[in-house]
Amino acid sequence: MERLEDCIVEAGTALVGSDAQGRMQLRHDVAIRIHRGVIAQIGPLRGMIGGNEHLPRYGGPDTIAMPGLVNSHHHFGITPLMAGVPFEPLEFWLPQFRAMRSPGTRLDTLYSAIEMLQSGTTTVHHIASGLVGGRAQWDEAADTAIAAYGEIGMRAGYSVMLRDRNILTYGDDDRLLASLPPEVAGWFGARLYPKGGSIAVYLDFHDSLRKRHADNPRLRVNMAPANLHWCSDALLEAIGGAARDNGMRIHMHLVETKRQARFARERFGRSAVAHLHEIGFLGPHVTLGHCNWLEEGDREQLAECGCSVCHNASSGLRLGSGRADVAGLVRDGVPVALGIDQSNIADDRDMLLEMKLAWALHRSTDLFGQRFDAAEVIMQATEHGAMTAGFGGLAGRLECGMQADIVLMSRRKIERPFADGRTPVSELVLHRARREAIEMVLVDGQVVVRDGRVTRIDPDAVMEEIRARLSAPPTAGESEALEMVTAAMPHIRAHHANYA
Template structure:
């Protein structure tokens, strides 16, 4: 597909039930036995099928009375396609997991992007916040990487927010890289030092690139791409770096997505370095506001959440990531009590090591039940709102997509009610509950983005999915090269030294109760 080809369709979509979105009172707005007329990629009309279809016999028709229509899902925190587990990297605490990424085999950017995009679309995700892991090398390679990524999303038919993680310090540990390098054997130091140098790019140069990328793509795809900024984390960014990023965000009206307080060690870093929490530090720097989404937030205190709510920030909850890496459980119920909008992200992959948001939603619902008879827990509708409307806002598509109502983009997932309710579902069961708990990839019939059919009979149809998967398999099946083996050997030498470094700066020894992290000991 060329950039000049249309990405929206005009059609009529029939559904027995439409989950339109959450109302201000927290209930799900629904329509029954209706048609949705799509014009120019936008929902133009929802009403009785006969009325919607009147005078529109020329329009393509999809769906049936057996379909449940819901807004396309949003993966609000995503990095890359082929997962670390697939590449031989076992799960470990974040600080000892990320360094091993350097040994993973490089996959063609387009193929890698398409791989996870296939998984997302076929499980109902129509929009993604793509956070490139970080730029290195020459500026021309940055543009090639961004172009390949965005072209892949364009070809497959997804909406995407694009950003790249920005760091200017403490890449190896939570202390100066020079100190960590000094502890390493010479061979490993000589191996990794040039890699750190390659990623040491002046922040002004990155902001210049961000503006150029935005200018080159946004006018061509204003409905399908957003360009956001991603300061990697507080321990990875100096104050000067953060202030430059946020000034650029204000000037370009961009969303900012920042990893924050993912692990206990990150919380300790802020208190040890600044004498107060990471959230307090960002507030002091005037780096919090309605355009800011904080990813993870596992170790936020109640006082932190008060600040986040007061500043109008959103949170992105990455439930699978926190569990699989032992990072912790975000205090979602405390966030909801303060009215903080919460989006959902799958991060690198979910508990099934893929990008199925319908599975992630089930986990989120279950994880935040908490004990007690009278708890205010998120119901199915609340979780659906996190994965749709709230997610769209954090990516930069707020008010544009995320709900099914006239004036919104026609990003629509059709689930087959017969597959959800087989063999029989009581009429008393709320539809949103049945969709959350019994719906999933198996029940998805069709997916539309801007009214354009991108998934049919549960499979992506906009690209040759089998050819993509076959090419990836072909490229990854070859034995390790000598260089790849040498990289793994260097990582094996590096990790014990990093462990020593982290043990030195770990404030809590031994076992930590698996509760709500910073709130575990608070009333």
């Protein structure tokens, strides 16, 4: 890692983070002194200048400073919509990913990282969609994505979705493959699982990856069992044990759609959450993504086990998957983080926009019903997100001892043309801040965005290289993939229509 420089950040207002009662704590007319990437001191500017005149100074009296945002649930860069895959229910959407073209792992990772950083997201939990090919390819893909985040200057949790059953539907793969034309069945059958995969090999891959990157302080290697219907109990129990033994976080998709909830009820005679509890999988190191179809008693069980939930508002709406009961989760004491999933309501990775949607989506229609304020949503997008990605206690707040991941915004641009002094600053940031208001983004005290552009790479060059690669004629393999997926989709739809 590069040497971390010292600097001073000046702000008219700093959003420090929420207190124990969920109220946003503010500091006014402050300076933040950063030493070797860590917040060393917060106080009046005049008290920090003496002896530090040589340090770079960022911000000013018009600046609003807040913790870097966290995208707690992310997959890959080029969106399905960009790649020609229309929005459909999840069960019909996912199989079509096999026909998507990619510009390559590095460019794909940089593309979404540019969008995230330029809208204030300093940390991401990257959940790779799965293992492809053999072990050498797994290592190369993981190392390339991790290197891309390092190249652009982001903090990242990294995990890979693991599956060992029911890849295409909610039943045995062989049943669906038997309904496909032989050529199509052969093509899909050869690609359902990675080569040489087994529970032991999957665990060894993660252990090797974690050790290989042990010296990277901006990285956490996590584990991501894909979903209950995709994972056998044996795989889940092995992942749970490995995570506990190695202090790793787990992020698992769960009951994203109604059919996933029905699968658990019909297969196990209990809810998905109850089944995970029964096999000893749940705990404070576990985050469950989506949770749109929790059953009665599930929220209380998650709270008792100390689990977190990652809410993906745009995803649930755009795919028609459902809406998590975030109000109930918060009421019952379950920490909630925010994720953009594949992309948000505008098909990009703007966390400022996702926060606005998450707030609006959960407004109670009852006159005296529960309603979130800005502090709750900001906490979900900062402190809680940092925890679920593996950086709890290190990022997500502006406090001494925390890593200096800071977003600097222009208050003048947020308030333009005017905002009454009675309006809380946190409400202004949530409801009025757009990426145009972001003047600078720091990670470990280093400037990674200045004047709306990432500083470590040329974003225009990245975009042009992606355009050139994806505008070229498809390869023979890409053409075959599109042909096979197109041929398979009518059979996949029929299978779901007839599946009890």
